[in-house]
Amino acid sequence: RQVVSGRMMDSLFMTARDEQLHSLRREADHFGISIFGDGATIRKIPLINILAASPNNAFALLDIVDCSSHLAAGGKKDAPYISNMILPLIKMIEGKAENNHSKKKPGLVDLVLFDGASNVVKAGKLLAINYPRITSLHGAEHVVSLFFRDVYTQVS
Numbered sequence: 001r002q003v004v005s006g007r008m009m010d011s012l013f014m015t016a017r018d019e020q021l022h023s024l025r026r027e028a029d030h031f032g033i034s035i036f037g038d039g040a041t042i043r044k045i046p047l048i049n050i051l052a053a054s055p056n057n058a059f060a061l062l063d064i065v066d067c068s069s070h071l072a073a074g075g076k077k078d079a080p081y082i083s084n085m086i087l088p089l090i091k092m093i094e095g096k097a098e099n100n101h102s103k104k105k106p107g108l109v110d111l112v113l114f115d116g117a118s119n120v121v122k123a124g125k126l127l128a129i130n131y132p133r134i135t136s137l138h139g140a141e142h143v144v145s146l147f148f149r150d151v152y153t154q155v156s
Helices: 006-025 068-072 079-095 118-130 141-155
Strands: 033-042 045-054 057-066 109-114 135-138
Touching: 006 045, 006 057, 006 079, 033 079, 045 068, 045 079, 057 079, 079 109, 079 118, 109 118, 118 135
Parallel strands: 033 109, 109 135
Antiparallel strands: 033 045, 045 057
16 A cells, blocks of 8 residues: 655645636636635534636635644634635636746635624735735624524523
């Protein structure tokens, strides 16, 4: 049994990431790119997944951030922390040259979507300050789930 690691693993990762970025950017100057994500705690590990979508790639995983060390150091998953983890990803998407002849393409990311938690709603607003073309939307499912959780605990 052989394990892929080291330079081979790095090369595979870089190739896959470049393919994802290429498909995200194709036609993005006309249709834009959306970034979306959500937090999850899996086996007591606080994670935030960050994904992107465009017409040619409906699901590109940009990053899964392990927040453990940040939280252990006394940090919080607050708006500045979340926006600071997404800003480099936007720069990566918009600054990745497709070939030697193409230019960087600012303004491709035009939409960020999160659940309705206040920290990520504020993070979206912070991203819009740095990128004025970005519209930040949040879903109501977070608020609805909190409402029903409160109703359920009152009935029980």
